[in-house]
Amino acid sequence: MSTHRYERLADHLRERIRAGYYSAGERLPSVRALAEAHGVSLSTAQHAYHQLEDARLIRSRPRSGYFVCALRERPAFPPPSKMAQRPVAVSQWEQVREGTCVLPDTHMHNLGRGMPDIDTPTIKPLLRALSRAGRRHDLIGLNYDTLHGRPELREQIARLSVAHGCRLHPDEIVITTGCHEAISVAMRAVCEPGDIIAVDSPSFYGALQSINAYGMKALEIPTCARDGISLEALELALEQWPVRAIQITPTCNNPLGYTFSEKRKRALLALARRFDVAIIEDDVYGDLSWAFPRPPTIRSLDDEGRVLLCSSFSKTLAPGLRIGWIAPGRYRERALHMKYVGTGSTATHAQLAIAEFIREGYFDPHMRRMRQQYRHNLHAALDVIDAHFPTSVRVSQPEGGYMLWIECGAALDSLALNERLMAEDIRIAPGVMFSATGKYRHCLRLNYAVMNDAIRYALKRVGELIGEMEKAEAREAMTAG
Template identity: 45%
Template sequence: MSETLYEQVATFIENQVRDGVYRPGERLPSLRRLSRQLRVSIATAQEAYALLEDRDLLEARPQSGHYVRSEPARPPQPPAISAPLPQPTEVRVSDLAMQVIQANDRPGIVNFGAVVPMVEFPAIAQLHRTMASIARRGGAKLSSYAAPPGLPELRLQIARRAVDAGCRLSPDDIVITTGCQEALTLSLRAVAERGDVIAIESPTFYATLQTIESLGMQALEIPTHPETGISLEALELALESWPVRAVLLTPSFSNPLGYRMPDPARQQLMEMLRRHDLPLIEDDIYGDITFEPPRPRAVKSWDRDGRVLLCSSFSKTLEPGLRVGWVAPGRYLEKLKHLKLVASMATASLPQMAVAEFLEHGGFDRHLRLANAAYRRRRDRVLTLIGRHFPAGTRATCPTGGFVLWVELPRQVDALLLYRQALEHGISIAPGPLFSAKRRYRNFIRLSYANAEGDRAEDALRTLGELACALAGEAGR
């Protein structure tokens, strides 16, 4: 898609900042002067500056003008590529996962353990008003089952938005689910059976491990780089060595690493799947939460024979309580519709109708700009506090999207002990062993920064750092 005029102006200013024409802390041209310089309207100049504010490149100071933001503190170094044992294993994480999930719901907890979005945005209030209006209007559609594949108006809006991820989908290609978790579960059931081996990135989201566990399947953990994703060389070797039935990945801002797989690697992955005649379950729930546009292309966009099952939802971009997810299952469409029908009959009609109407009337992209800028600022702040308060040698990822940081602590720090101590101080975190079928990553934790704002959150991170320093044998920093 070609850039709009205000996006071209924003790119021009951004390049000037990167070339050193304007340095951190320096004042940029006024709106009137910029409009004269570039021969654009003042409104266009204003839109360009607003976009650069969203990108966190500049800040507006009342009665003064626009200034280049000061450079953020240097983030910690990222962890090394993971090195799990290359053999399938049964999964046993559900008991620990349930403990962590329940701890996140304690009253008064400072919650770095649950990956939930901010809901204090204007768009969320608008969504609530839309839902209330639909409920008042009533009608037969509201009172009936939205049987698989789900409401056509919502599937239409999803198909239109799929173009941003490089995918050409029709509404008939899509099945509505109750959240992304149901989409992933149904996809696993569509492509594999009890006892089958599923190749996954390592570390990986514990709910994915729970699903594999509940279905009686085995997980084969593959080494994964914290910035570029799963090792394709290690995956190729695993596919040649073990009877892998499917691959399940989150190529865009994975949980917990937050990596973004480069496009050439996505294409290479797609070719590998074709050679081995394997399906890919692609979890794209964080794809829209990107700090460095454009939005990543889904691996599904290179799929020519329907072997990719693309899963997502609106739980992270809008509100988790909606429980509106979806899957584009390719060649497994009919089987997945049947599985959805027998698993839960239908996803609730009211939230489907509300999301469809919200998307149709626009504003979703403006909401994403506002939300993603806020999440980026919180990521930077949390990384700064980690560098300031955590033990020497702590490493952390610096994702370019999503909500989470993967933090490697010194080897002396037991993440499970740190988790229990943090709870005693009213702080929730997710310990590393949750993210491995073999309970690896004992000195790692995952932190969610989506709601890490304000003095209370900063005090909690300081306390968490002090606890980690004590476990590492340091006096504190």
């Protein structure tokens, strides 16, 4: 958890190293000098260096101090263009469909899916709660739930919402079958077939496919890998097109990993107000932000009920439970109707178990552990990437979650890469899935939630194959030239 001083200090140093303030091979201040400069204890300073050492950003030389490692230089992502394209019908179902058909209990190393680590001791109490929910004397777990969802779970979600600046009342919340249903409900509550939804780009493929299936159109807004959706491009798009809603993942974005600053969140909300459009805010990775306190949701800044906040326990606890929720604001009545016609009500059993897990105080320690693990894993993944991916490859800098976005040379075909990886039981998420029209073919998304020797090896193979393919491509280009 980022409450610890040493972690904040390590973050600060990490940023300076990444930004080139300290360069490769350079000696860092002594532990004592660091402690004095930042007004922290010696042990805090020492701890911070240990963390950076763990992440192999620095290394110690006996009796000499700490030195910056020779990280390979990588190019930055280019700034996004200022112009949105035209609203388009979404395609790419084939690629998404294929990715959703891999059984989890196979040998496959699936680096492509948005799967958290579920094999962690802090999740054990949830298994016990599930087991108990099944044996409940009143058989509530077998009974129809109400359309809104179990009151005990809505109460806990309302309590947790304080962390992102909301003071939701349990009655403002509707439980859904995962965040997938929440987004699907939100779109149908706000839009009709034919309506235009503005989306960040690259964007979560599930949301894009909903736009596709409900006959709506996606307007892809250029998005910066560091700062998020371009507000200038969005403003131009809103002036030009009759947009009904903005669908966005502003905190620990999927797939880019950035977090929209509070200032930019306010500016986005102001734009939405000016053009009278709804905001569908996907906060599914929000609790996995490394910042403390975690960044506010756009919903927390909204006093008009314009934001439909969608989230779930799929990224924080376990996706197989399919428990999500929506706080649909002023669209509540339509959202309830859309929830009803989609699934009637949500499975009762898992709701009871999750409510108990949170009520008994297991959620916060679990989240602390997972944030720490994912943060640690990111550095482990970056080490593998540094060692085995071509230096020309661009890599995102996530501020939370467990996803990396990789941009290869323009000629690389990540669908072909995935094909070749298949033979080695490895899968990635090809970039085309994250665009309405199959852009980002040269990009891919990687999951680093679990990091072990097998995953490290899989990651290494991804990098090696990218290298091979890029070399072959270069040879061909030479021959053709």
